[in-house]
Amino acid sequence: xxxFEIATDSTCDLxxxxxxxxxxxxxxxxxxxxxxxxxxxxxxDEFQSDAEYTEYYEKxxxxxxxxxxxNNPAIHEEFFMNMAKAGVKEAIHFTISYGLCRTVDVARxxxxxxxxxxxxxxxxxxxxxxxxxxxxxxxxxxxxxxDKGKTLQETFDYIESVKHNIQHFIVVDDLKSLVRGGRLSxxxxxxxxxxxxxxxxxxxxxxxxxxxxxxxxxxxTIGLIAREFANYSLNKDYPLIYIGHTGKVDxxxxxxxxxxxxxxxxxxxxxxxxxxxxxxxxxxxAYAFLSNEERPI
Numbered sequence: 001x002x003x004f005e006i007a008t009d010s011t012c013d014l015x016x017x018x019x020x021x022x023x024x025x026x027x028x029x030x031x032x033x034x035x036x037x038x039x040x041x042x043x044x045d046e047f048q049s050d051a052e053y054t055e056y057y058e059k060x061x062x063x064x065x066x067x068x069x070x071n072n073p074a075i076h077e078e079f080f081m082n083m084a085k086a087g088v089k090e091a092i093h094f095t096i097s098y099g100l101c102r103t104v105d106v107a108r109x110x111x112x113x114x115x116x117x118x119x120x121x122x123x124x125x126x127x128x129x130x131x132x133x134x135x136x137x138x139x140x141x142x143x144x145x146x147d148k149g150k151t152l153q154e155t156f157d158y159i160e161s162v163k164h165n166i167q168h169f170i171v172v173d174d175l176k177s178l179v180r181g182g183r184l185s186x187x188x189x190x191x192x193x194x195x196x197x198x199x200x201x202x203x204x205x206x207x208x209x210x211x212x213x214x215x216x217x218x219x220x221t222i223g224l225i226a227r228e229f230a231n232y233s234l235n236k237d238y239p240l241i242y243i244g245h246t247g248k249v250d251x252x253x254x255x256x257x258x259x260x261x262x263x264x265x266x267x268x269x270x271x272x273x274x275x276x277x278x279x280x281x282x283x284x285x286a287y288a289f290l291s292n293e294e295r296p297i
Contacts, residue, residue, distance in 0.1 A: 028045045167203075
């Protein structure tokens with residue numbers, strides 16, 4: 001019998017089949033798409049097939065505006081209440097980096113409300129200091145520790161000890177989405193307005209997105225971020241590395257090829273979900289990995 005359960009919101013970007021296989025409690029966020037006539041349609045971030053990701057990327061590419069909003073306290077409270085009603089006593093819940101959104105505060109407040117009715121419901125909410133590929137890594141680590149019989153506190157403490165060691169290198173095709181969503185300052189985003197310049201974005205120690213370097217041309221920039229790996233070593237316990245994209249599979253495959261040629265690393269390619277893709281925009285390619293070293297900036 002396992003000692004605790006695992007919950008996460010959809011910013012972890014795990015696929016529906018993985019959510020089921022890992023027996024996770026899953027809280028989808030919502031996003032809206034606005035067409036060129038101003039018509040707004042709301043969706044839940046719970047795609048069931050690869051085709052749904054591809055269709056979403058095509059809509060982004062066609063010019064549809066994608067926006068997100070944080071789940072409100074009532075939605076979080078209902079989510080945790082259902083966990084408590086299901087008999088969950090011990091749990092860990094993953095949210096997006098506090099540097100991007102204060103979701104973890106809302107989650108903790110909701111847990112406190114649920115405890116008024118179910119005082120034996122104990123859930124530790126952890127802000128991942130990352131999102132998408134990195135947050136998914138942390139969830140997968142928690143699953144492994146849960147299945148190996150580790151306690152809730154042991155798992156929480158380990159996640160806290162390594163979350164600042166998740167490195168990210170992100171090439172955004174167009175920084176307008178990040179600036180519009182408030183995830184990157186207008187000043188930092190201005191570099192992307194130069195013709196053919198491809199900015200490299202990273203997560204800093206505070207879990208905020210920061211412009212790191214700039215390069216000319218997509219192919220050259222992908223080579224640049226691949227070579228950044230030479231400054232790090234993979235975590236000895238969980239040598240995890242993932243590639244992600246928002247529609248340009250060929251860019252992800254080029255990065256995968258370069259990591260293989262340079263370091264003999266086999267990095268799986270994953271699709272980034274609509275909530276995070278709303279801010280990154282179409283054409284982003286990135287990779288994330290858990291290193292032995294902390295973030296340098």
